[in-house]
Amino acid sequence: MSAFAKSEANETFVLNLGPQHPATHGVLRVKLTMDGEYIVEAEPVLGYIHRMHEKMGENRTWAQFLPNTGRMDYLHALAYNHGYVSVVERAAGIEVPERAEYLRVITAELNRVSSHLLWFGAFILDLGGFSPLLYAFDDREHILDLLESVTGSRLTYCYFRFGGVYNDIDDNFVPGTRAFIKRLRDRMPMYHNLVTKNIILMKRLQEVGPISAEMCRKYGATGPVCRGSGINFDVRKHEPYSIYPEMDFDVPVYDQCESMARYMVRMDEIEQSLRIIEQGLDKLPEGPVMAEKVPKIIKPAKGDYYHAVETARGSFGVRVVSDGSNTPYRLKLRSPTFSNLSLFGEACQGMLLPDALALMGSLDLVIPEIDR
Amino acid sequence: MIDYLREIISGTWSLFVGLGITIRYFFQPVVTVQYPYQTLPMTPCFRGHIELTKDEETGETKCIVCGMCQKACPSNCITVNGEKREGVKGKVLTEYTLDFTKCSLCGLCVESCPTAAITFSKDYNLAGVRKEAYIFDLKKRLEAKN
Structure with a gap:
């Protein structure tokens, strides 16, 4: 590969990938310096959909920022909800009823499955296979219906509130979710037969797109990207929050450091999420879904607070600095995909362009979350 | 080999x-469903844009013009105005406008309402060609329903 990457004439050209390109899943622009089909240098250019979420947070009351959290990572909105409400609850000292915590975990895990299913379809689409997308969307539709019946919306959820959740589940939710878990478990072998064992996919992903554990540490990559490089790190296990310590689940780790490893991590995570949802439904206690004594206007005590959650793409952290008023003094959002994308420039050097796109797909980028 | x-x-x-x-x-x-020839029922929980509810007894709005929804809204898309009238206790609603171009359907207004005067509608066919079509006069909508 490197023999071709350096031509004697040393002639390179610049290729613009994006900002409008189907493989960049949004408005990401990558400035590629190419030597023929090989990438010499890649420079991601960000900011095309920067919406100042952090600054917006400083100009709104604590509760008014809630809808914003669902609009950063629109594929795993509930985890973002969870991160923000948790940090404010920690700051304001609000106790959350147990049932509400269970509902939060169940819905967030359902949302994680839907996010992985969408990634699965879009990733195969990047590689040139169309039909798996339709199978994945068929399953995802069931999740959206379930979540719509609880949260009231289908994509940009705003379900969690300080001290609990917005409303209780209806009678159909528990049997509907159980039926869905059974359905998806039955369909997973089909996905593996259709896609994972497909020779074309294997040739495109195996031993392609190396990201070493060293590189993950250097750039702060989290989530399936670092777990595909042999680093066993999952916020749900290592800095447990909510009721995750009570749940029995595994963290899938692959140490091949290739695109296929990241693919397998996500496919295994779907199964693990289903396990969490099942346990959550079994243990779901009765009781209120909202804490009783939540002040109408929240004014957390002065201080600096941080809370991290595991989203479908990695560790999402919220840091808030409160000066005791009804708006945050500072709101810092640590988004996982920003770190995961940062390593792309180094990882794709000397790669063929189609392989680099496969690598980019395996990072599972959500651009609104990078730009925030 | x-x-x-x-x-x-x-x-x-x-x-x-x-x-x-x-x-x-x-x-x-x-x-799949052949939309728009076939449609699916909406879930009862679906959050559309807001709508004024009416009092079952009087048929009038339950709004007391306290302005809580206006304050709760993150995008300032609600305008509520009222006036004092003789012989009526409290304020009477004269204007309730929702600027749907800015609304993000978060539902904080409905939660903040002390009298349950607003609720979510089930409208989702909201395509239009003019911006003005999305400035909803909710009071008029309620009166048209009666």
Whole structure:
């Protein structure tokens, strides 16, 4: 590969990938310096959909920022909800009823499955296979219906509130979710037969797109990207929050450091999420879904607070600095995909362009979350 | 050499397995709906844009013009105005406008309302060609319903 990457004439050209390109899943622009089909240098250019979420947070009351959290990572909105409400609850000292915590975990895990299913379809689409997308969307539709019946919306959820959740589940939710878990478990072998064992996919992903554990540490990559490089790190296990310590689940780790490893991590995570949802439904206690004594206007005590959650793409952290008023003094959002994308420039050097796109797909980028 | 041939055979077989799945699903019932000829029922929890509710006894709005929804809204898309009238306790609603171009359907207004005067509508067919079509006069909508 490197023999071709350096031509004697040393002639390179610049290729613009994006900002409008189907493989960049949004408005990401990558400035590629190419030597023929090989990438010499890649420079991601960000900011095309920067919406100042952090600054917006400083100009709104604590509760008014809630809808914003669902609009950063629109594929795993509930985890973002969870991160923000948790940090404010920690700051304001609000106790959350147990049932509400269970509902939060169940819905967030359902949302994680839907996010992985969408990634699965879009990733195969990047590689040139169309039909798996339709199978994945068929399953995802069931999740959206379930979540719509609880949260009231289908994509940009705003379900969690300080001290609990917005409303209780209806009678159909528990049997509907159980039926869905059974359905998806039955369909997973089909996905593996259709896609994972497909020779074309294997040739495109195996031993392609190396990201070493060293590189993950250097750039702060989290989530399936670092777990595909042999680093066993999952916020749900290592800095447990909510009721995750009570749940029995595994963290899938692959140490091949290739695109296929990241693919397998996500496919295994779907199964693990289903396990969490099942346990959550079994243990779901009765009781209120909202804490009783939540002040109408929240004014957390002065201080600096941080809370991290595991989203479908990695560790999402919220840091808030409160000066005791009804708006945050500072709101810092640590988004996982920003770190995961940062390593792309180094990882794709000397790669063929189609392989680099496969690598980019395996990072599972959500651009609104990078730009925030 | 044997590995090479084995890979070709197993690889080709994997393609046929995938094709078999596609063919099997081809003969299964269709899962999509032919919108707009067929529509699906909305869940009771669906959050559309807000709407004023009416008092079952008087048929009038329950709004007491406290302005809580206006304050709770993150995008300032609600305008509420009222006036004092003689012989009536409290304020009377004269204007309730929702600027749907800015609304993000978060539902904080409905939660903040002390008298449950607003609720979510089930409208989702909201395509339009003019910006003005999305400035909803909710009071007029309520009166048109009566």
